[in-house]
Structures are given as C-alpha cells and as structure tokens.
Amino acid sequence: MAARAKFDVVIGTDGSASGRAAVDAAARFPWPARAGALLVVASRGVIEWSPTARALAQGAAQRVGSRALRALRRRWPAIQVRYPLQAPSAALLAAARSARGAIVVGSGGRGMLGRLLLGSVSRQVVQAAPCPVLVVKGRLTRARRFTIGVDGSANSRRAAEVVARLSVPPGGQVTLVSVIEPMRVPSGGLMPARIGGTLRAEAARLTAGRRRQLEKAQRLLRIRLRRAGWKVREVIRIATPLAGLLDAASASRTDVLVIGARGTGGVARLLLGSVAEGAMIRAPLSILVVR
Numbered sequence: 001m002a003a004r005a006k007f008d009v010v011i012g013t014d015g016s017a018s019g020r021a022a023v024d025a026a027a028r029f030p031w032p033a034r035a036g037a038l039l040v041v042a043s044r045g046v047i048e049w050s051p052t053a054r055a056l057a058q059g060a061a062q063r064v065g066s067r068a069l070r071a072l073r074r075r076w077p078a079i080q081v082r083y084p085l086q087a088p089s090a091a092l093l094a095a096a097r098s099a100r101g102a103i104v105v106g107s108g109g110r111g112m113l114g115r116l117l118l119g120s121v122s123r124q125v126v127q128a129a130p131c132p133v134l135v136v137k138g139r140l141t142r143a144r145r146f147t148i149g150v151d152g153s154a155n156s157r158r159a160a161e162v163v164a165r166l167s168v169p170p171g172g173q174v175t176l177v178s179v180i181e182p183m184r185v186p187s188g189g190l191m192p193a194r195i196g197g198t199l200r201a202e203a204a205r206l207t208a209g210r211r212r213q214l215e216k217a218q219r220l221l222r223i224r225l226r227r228a229g230w231k232v233r234e235v236i237r238i239a240t241p242l243a244g245l246l247d248a249a250s251a252s253r254t255d256v257l258v259i260g261a262r263g264t265g266g267v268a269r270l271l272l273g274s275v276a277e278g279a280m281i282r283a284p285l286s287i288l289v290v291r
Contacts, residue, residue: 006101007032007036007100008036008100009029010096010101010102011039011068012088012105013039013041014041015067017106019106022104022106023039024139025104025134025140027074028142028143029143032165033167035101036076036078037080038079039065039068039072039080039081039082040095041062041064041065041083042083042084042091043060058083061083089125092125092129093128100131102131103129104133104134105122105134105136106122107135107136107137108122123280126261126280129289132288134286135289137286138285140286144173145252145255147174147176147245147252148160148163149257149258149260149275150176150178150214150217151179151214151217152213152214152216152217155290157217157221158291159259159260159288159290161224163288165228168229171231172229172231173233173252175235175252176235177235177244178235178237179238179240179245180207180210181239181241182239215234219234222234235248235252242278242279242282245275249285254285255285256285256286256287257283257287257288258287258288259275259287260291261276261289261291
C-alpha cells in the first residue's frame, strides 16, 4: 500500500487575540493522524528598519513564538518555528508551498507586531494558498460538527475529501448542505392563466431535476465520509445559496463550515466564488476553505 503524503499544518500568529485563537484552534483541530506542524511569526516591514529597530521587532516576534510554542508542543513536541522578515501573507504562503498540508490563520486582529493577521491578510492567504485554509473566527473550542456546502461540483467533492482525511473526533458529524435557488416565475394581471400555469410547471420540473442531481451528489459524498468514520446528515433547502447554507449550518450547531472554492485557472488571483466570498465575510463561525 502506498504511503500517505506528508501533511503539515502551517500556523500563523502575531500575539493578538486573533493570532492566539488560531494557535488554540490549530492545537484542538482533528488533523490527519501523524500530521506535523510549522509555526510562522512574521515581522512586517523590518527589512527597511534600522538594525536596532529590527532587533527589537525580532525579539518581540520570538516572545510571541515562545508563548505559542508552549501551547502547540503539547500536540506537536517536534514543531518547528520560523521568524521570516517578510510580509505575513507571503511568509505563510511560502511555508505552505514547502509544507503541503493546511494553513491556519485568525480572521483579524492587531497584535504587538502590527497588522499581521487582519482580514486583509487572511483574505490574501485564502486567495492564493496552494492548500486548504482554516480561517478561525472567535474561539474555536472544539471542531466536532462540520457542515459542507455541496453543489455537485469538483470543488465540493474536494472539500468533502479533505474532511474525510481528518481524524474523526468523538461524536464527529458532517452535515451535507445543498441549496436550490428558487426559480422566479413572472407574474402579471395581463398574463393568461394557461401561460402562468405552464411556466410554474416548468419551474417545478427544473427544480425537481436539480434536486435529483444534488441528492446523487450528496449520496456519493455520504458513502465516502461514512467509510471514513463520520456520521452524516443530508439537507437540501430552497433558498438563496449563501443564506440557505448559513441557516443550515446554524441549525446543525456547526463548529466549522467547509466550502470548496474555485481554482485559479489561468489567472494569478484565486477566484473564490460568490458563496465562498460571502461566507468569508458573513459567516459567524470558523471556515475551512478548500480548493
């Protein structure tokens, strides 16, 4: 049997509340068995500073790193740490390219090292990352209930595959959520009843066909996830995509929302897609973005 590819978790922190939440979440998250870890504490802008200022910034970074390592070594005794002198997003992306696993960042915050893990940085990382990114919002005290957005695309299949590779925690549950956008049938007092009835019947036919497609997509993912040891529920809602997904995640008491994002294609910037972009902004819970 071929050995599984090495999986390393790249964790970014700056000592802020958001950075500390990322460290805490990384230590608690059910990563694949035998996953390694790399801590990255970047000091933005210090290359242009004087040697004295640079030494002070590096000292501050090392203090932040020491506190984070105390928490992370309980999970990863052999964890490595880097203190790169470059922009935070660039440092995390460079580390991820060599580590091959996942990146963990806070959703925002301002720490002693400046604007390290603000929303702009987490967004930059998600847009360009070569691997899944866990964006931690608030405190992720547990990661037991996952909701995966399923639209039948390769993106959602990759998202489910990442979850299937995780170590299933006690009571681990995945909710597969598909949303069918309601079809609007034109209405008007001048429209003959026969035409209105025909349009409504056509809308019902198309909605039923879409439901069958999503049920098939969910069924295939359910089989994969159950084989991996997860309990699986399936939900299909008629709603606008983002609102339906977030409502279903809330109803399932989800800890982590998992979304498959679009790949880069022929452009340099990652196109997340409207649902992934909206979830990054509006979701009140941590998000695992997969492409």
